[in-house]
Amino acid sequence: MTVMGTPRLRKEDPKLLTGEGKYVDDLQVPGQLWMGMVRSPMAHARINGIDTSAAEAADGVHAVYTGAQLNDMGLWAAPLPCAWPVTPDMVNPPHYPAATDEVHHVGEIVAVVLADSRYGAADAAELVDVDYEPLPAVASIEAARDGSATAHSDLESNKAYHWPLIPDPDALEAAFANATHTVKAEFVQQRLIPSAMEPRGVLAIPSPAGGDLTLYSATQVPHILKVMIAATTGLPEGKLRIVAPAVGGGFGAKLNINPDEILAATLANKLSRPVRWTESRSEAAFSTHQGRGQIQTIELAADADGKLLGCRVHLDADMGAYMMLITPGVPLLGSFLYTGVYAVPAFGFTCDGYFTNLTPTDAYRGAGRPEASYAIERAMDLLAGEVGVGPDEIRRRNYLGGGEHFENLETPATLVFDSGNYGPNLDAALEMAGYADLRAEQQARRDAGSSTQLGIGLCTYVEICGLAPSRALGGLNYGAGGWEHAVVRFLPTGKVEVVSGSTPHGQGHETSWSMIVADKLGVDPDDVTVLHSDTAISPLGLDTYGSRSLAVGGVAIAMACDKVIDKAKEIAAHQLEANPDDLEFDAGSFTVKGSPDKTMPIQSVAFGAFTAHDLPDDMEPNLQEQVTFDPPNFAFPFGTHVAVVEVDEETGRVDLIDYIAIDDCGNQVNPLIVEGQVHGGIVQGVAQALWEGAAYDEDGNCKNPSFLDYLVPSPTEVPSMKLGFTTTPSTSNPLGVKGVGEAGTIGSAAAVINAVCDALSPHGIKDLPMPATPAVVWKAIQSSKNGGQS
C-alpha cells in the first residue's frame, strides 16, 4: 500500500470551492413552479376551515391546495414511511405530507401554494387564512408521560412503544443487591436542531409523455428515497430517477422521506410542470427532523474496588409528532452501548417512546450513540467520586479485555466487539494532555482561591459503525438490509471508473474511493473516477449514514478490485502464455515469477479485455466486476477525549481552553479526511454541551428557531484541537477499517460536561444540564453557596 494512509487533498474541493459544484437550489429548469408551504403556527389544533381565495388571486400563483384537497386528489398510496417499527404493537399515527383536519406540531404543512417565483410563493402562503381551534399541546417528555393531554386527539395515550433488552433479569437484580457502590443519575438529552450548511431542497421534473420522473433532492439517501417514493405515491419504481447533486452536509437530517419530497414528486406529475422547494432557515427548525430528545436514567452497581457489577438504563424518548423513517429506532441504536468500553457482567435496558406535539425527531450525528456514551461516561465519573478514585483509574479498572488488545469479544449488551485496545489509548490521551500537570495546576488554583477554576474531563467512548449486517438489522425489525454495492471497471484507455452506492454529502468519498482503488490496482488516484448519487448511474445502494461508507461501501470497492485483479490475471496469463498461479501482481503489473521480462501492465490487460480479440475461452469481454458486501459484523471504533475548561465562577462562563482526542478508527485511508471528521464531530458534541438546544414553551413553540438564538459555535469558540490516533484494525472487514464520521460527536459532550463538573466539584456540584450556559452554571454555583443542591 502506498496511497492509503497518507494525507491527500480532496479531489472534490476545486469544484465545490469555485462554485462549479451544483446544489439543488442551483439547478434551474424552464417552466418550474415554486412551492410555498403554509405551516401551522400551533403545536396542536383542529383545522376548522381554510380560505385560499386571496392566495389564489395573487399574481403569479398557479394553484393552492389544502391538505384535505391533496388527500382527495389521490396523490398518495400510503402515508409517509416509518421503516423501523421497533415492536409489533408500536403506535404509528398516519402521517401525510399535509395535515387534513388536525395539526400536531408547529410547522406542519396545512396547505401548499404553487407560484412562478419563490418570493411569490412565500407572499401567497401568507395570504392563506386558516381557522385553527387550539387543542392542549404536549410540549415535553414530562407532559407526554403525564398524559393528561394527548398529542393526537384520537390516541388514548402518548406512549408509542416499550422496548426492553434485559438479557438476564435475575443476574441484573443480583448485581445491584450485591453492590458496595451504586450510583443513579438522570440526564436530559436536549433536542438539537441539525444545521447543515446547505438547507434541504427538492426539484421534481416530470416527463408527461414518457411517464417518468426525475427528482433532485438534497438528500443523503437517494436509493432509499426512490424505493420510498414508489411505495408512498404508487409511481412505478422503474420510472423514478433520484439524484443527489452536490449536497452540503446532512448529519442525519437529510436521511428522511419528507413531506416536501412527496409533494414535489406528486404535484409535478399532476401539473406536468417541474416543481421545486428550497427550505428557508426560518423553516428549517420546523420542516426538518431534530436530534436527541431523551430523558435517561442510568444506574451503576460496583464492588468495593469500583469494579462494575451491573448497569441498568431506562430511556423516555421523544418521538415528536410522528414516526419518521427511523424515529423509533434511534434511541435503540444506543441501547447496546450503555455499558461503553467496560466489562459489565449484568445489563438491562428499557426504552419508552412518547409522542409530543413537537417536530419529529430522528437521526442526528451519532443517532443514539452520543446519548449512550454521555450517560455511561457521566455515570463513570459519578462512580469514581463514590469510590474515591480518579476518573482515569475507575475506567482502567473496568476496561473490557483488561485494557489490553482483544479481538471478537462478546459484550454484556449482546454484541461482539471486533477489536479494542483501550488502555494504551487512554495512556496516549493522558500523556498528550499533560494530565498530571493539569491536575497540579487545578490544585494550585483551588489553593489560591482563584475565581477561575480549571476542570479536566475524560470520555473513553466506543461506538458502532459499519451499519450493518443485514441479519442483525432484521433482528431489530429494521425495514432494509445493510449491504453496499460497488462496481469497478477499467475503461479502454486504462482509466478506472468506480460506481458506488454510497452517497457522499461532504465526506470526500471520491477521494477516499480513488485511494483504495489506486492501491489495489496500482493506478494513479487521479486516474480513478467515482460515479455516485444518481440512481440511473448507480442503481444499487443503501447510501450514507451511521459512519457506514468506508467500512461497508469502501470495502465493497476493495473487494471488487480484487475480483478485477483475479480476472485480469486470467487474461494476462493467457496472453503471456503462463499459468495464472505463476503470475505476481504488483504496482499495476503482472509478472511471471522468475521471469521479470515477461510482464504486462493491467492497463494493457484492460485494453485486451475491451477488444476481446484474444481472451481465454468462454471469458466475457471487458474488465469490470461488481460486489455487494454485507458485513459479517459491525465495527467498533473507540477513543479517549480530554476536555480542559476554565470556569469563571463570578459569571458562570465556561471556556474550553484545550481539547485532546486520541481516536482509534482502525486503519485509515486518508488521515486528512479523518482529522476533518474528528474536528467537526468534536465541535458538534461540544455544541450540545455548551451552546445548542431547541427550547420550547409549554404551548410547543420553539423559542430559538433561528441562528439569532440557536447558537451554533464558530471557530472562535473552539480551541485548536490536539488530535492523535491509535490503530487497532477491525476484524469485520478485509481493510481493517472502522469509521469515523460520528466519533467526535460521540466522545465530546461527555468530556466537556465532565470537565465542567470537575471544575465545580469543590462546590459539591455533581451534574449540570446541557447546554451548560453561563446562566445555568452561575445558578448552580449560587445554589451550592446557599446550601442547596445543584
Next chain:
Amino acid sequence: MIPATFDYVEAESADAALAALAQHGDEAKLMAGGHSLIPLMRFRLATPGVIVDIGRLSDLSYINDGGDHIAIGALTRHMAVETSDLLTTEVPLLAHVASQVGDPSVRHRGTIGGSIAHGDPASDLPAALLALQGSVVVKGPGGERVIPAGELFTGFLETAVGPDEMITEVRVPKVPGAGWSYQKFNRRAQDWAIVGCAAVANGSTTVSLVNMGPTPILASAVNDALASGADVDAASAVAAQGTEPPEDLNGDVEYRTALAQVLVKRALTEASGG
C-alpha cells in the same frame, strides 16, 4: 427568510435621502449597512414599503479631528472606526468597542450611524456613545441639530431622530489620557452582549450598560454613587438599580443583575488602572 415586497431607492446624497423620506413618509426606511434592518425584513418583522439606501454615500464616511472632539461620518464602517489611528489615540474606547461588534463581515458592512440610529439596547456602540457623553448631528427638513447621547434613546428601538431626519455625524469628545474599559459578556464572540458595560474615567467616571433595559442606558446609580465618593465595590453593587433587564434564554433578571455587578466592577477596576 424571504422579505415582503418593497421598493428601493438609492440615495445619491444626504439631501436626496431626506427628500425620499419626505416623499414616502412612514413607508420609508433608511438603510445604511443593512445589518440591523435586513434581518428584521427577512423575518418579516419589518415590512417597509420603500428602502432608501444610503450605503453608498461616501461623503458621509470620514473620521475628522474637530478640535475638542472627533467627528465621525454616519456612514463610517465599524472596521474604519476600529482601525483609525486618530480614534485609537484620542478615543481608544470607541475604537475598541467597534472591534467588538459582530464578526469581521459585519464590521466591514455595518456603519456607526446605522448602529446608533437603530438604538438596540444590546448593541455595543450606543453604550460607548453614552459613556463618552458624545452626541449625534441630525439633518432634516429644518436643517441640522445636535442631540446629546443622553437624550437620544427614547424607547425600545426608538430614538429622538425624527422620521424625516437622518443622523449624519457622530461626535465623541477627545479623552486621550482617560481610563476606560468595555466589558462585553456573550456566549459567542459574534453575538450581542447578554450584558455589557462601558466606563470612562476622565476626572469623573461615567458608566453605561448594554442590554439592561429597553434602551441603551447610563448606569445612573453607579455614576451617582461614584460622584458621592463610593468605592468600586460599593458602586458596582448598585449596578442594576433602576434598570429593567430583559429575560430570555441567555438569562433572567437575577442573572443579568449579577452580571451587571460583576462587569461594572471589572470595568471600574480596569478604567481606574487597577
